[in-house]
Amino acid sequence: MPSLLQVENLEVKFALRMGELTAIDGVSFRLERGERLGLVGESGAGKSVTGFAVINLISRPGYISGGQILFEGIDLAGLSAEQMRDIRGNRISMIFQDPYASLNPRKTVRQTLEEPVVFHNRRIGGGEVKDRVSQVMEQVGVDPGWAGRYPHEFSGGQRQRISIARALTVAPEFIVADEPVSALDVSIQAQILNLLMKAQEDLGLTYMFITHDLSVVRHISTRVAVMYLGTLCEVASADTLFASPRHPYTQALLSAIPKLGAEKKRHVKLKGEVPTPIRLPSGCVFHGRCIHVNHRCREEVPRLRHLSSGSWTACHRVEEGRI
Numbered sequence: 001m002p003s004l005l006q007v008e009n010l011e012v013k014f015a016l017r018m019g020e021l022t023a024i025d026g027v028s029f030r031l032e033r034g035e036r037l038g039l040v041g042e043s044g045a046g047k048s049v050t051g052f053a054v055i056n057l058i059s060r061p062g063y064i065s066g067g068q069i070l071f072e073g074i075d076l077a078g079l080s081a082e083q084m085r086d087i088r089g090n091r092i093s094m095i096f097q098d099p100y101a102s103l104n105p106r107k108t109v110r111q112t113l114e115e116p117v118v119f120h121n122r123r124i125g126g127g128e129v130k131d132r133v134s135q136v137m138e139q140v141g142v143d144p145g146w147a148g149r150y151p152h153e154f155s156g157g158q159r160q161r162i163s164i165a166r167a168l169t170v171a172p173e174f175i176v177a178d179e180p181v182s183a184l185d186v187s188i189q190a191q192i193l194n195l196l197m198k199a200q201e202d203l204g205l206t207y208m209f210i211t212h213d214l215s216v217v218r219h220i221s222t223r224v225a226v227m228y229l230g231t232l233c234e235v236a237s238a239d240t241l242f243a244s245p246r247h248p249y250t251q252a253l254l255s256a257i258p259k260l261g262a263e264k265k266r267h268v269k270l271k272g273e274v275p276t277p278i279r280l281p282s283g284c285v286f287h288g289r290c291i292h293v294n295h296r297c298r299e300e301v302p303r304l305r306h307l308s309s310g311s312w313t314a315c316h317r318v319e320e321g322r323i
Helices: 047-054 081-090 109-120 126-139 156-168 186-203 214-220 238-243 248-255 295-299
Strands: 005-016 019-031 036-040 062-071 092-095 174-178 206-211 223-228 231-237
Touching: 005 047, 019 047, 019 062, 019 231, 036 047, 036 214, 047 062, 047 174, 047 206, 081 092, 081 109, 092 156, 109 126, 109 156, 126 156, 156 186, 186 206, 186 214, 206 214, 214 238, 223 238, 223 248, 231 238, 231 248, 238 248
Parallel strands: 036 206, 036 223, 092 174, 174 206
Antiparallel strands: 005 019, 005 062, 223 231
């Protein structure tokens, strides 16, 4: 059976006055049905751009300049806007980072949730629409009796629950969640994460979960992909990645996580600054900050290679067995 999502050599560029910016450079990964893939990295790593590209929501001045995005064999990158609307109508959905910004303040919750149902199901009756809205509100823990309220009448956590409900109204198979808990209080984040996992269990969903928070990644992900400056550094199961990270960048990220009650470990300090995407360095894009850099790193671009541990890592030093 083919993968639900297969991304091959994805490239995304932005045409700017000062030159062309490479946001995504040769990213490849697969997502199996029922998985929760965590996409993690620093700000500017290209996580959100990858998520938007996967569901073909990149707008000018950005454009997909190369590669394939195969959703059950269908190349989404080659579809028209109308064809993509059909797929988003019943197969793919998205949860945005800021629930207040993504909800129309002039529309009630009922109007917000009814809109995608009616738009993608033209022949559906009014009673069926109301039933569907009530059903998804109950699924996300929001009282259907509040459907006549406006977004500003809800707390941040409730607004994000409504955003999740909007994503569920079209009964999708695959959801891209772009930093869905970063704008929420820590006390609310776990509730939303548990809600997403419960929805997956009940509805058979598959997630791409974009975040910079490693604790969130560990809580929700079955597999993790680590990005740096538009490239993939490492892809592994969550257990393998957190127990035995192989790429120097992944090791530096994980070493920065505070661990209460654990024996203090050496913090991996990165050197230098993140280079500009307008002028990417030759060779490995991480070589200017890596403590293991050598001549090969400066000249040759590393490719993801499958390791005996089951993870995939793009690092010359790992390939050579030196770390």
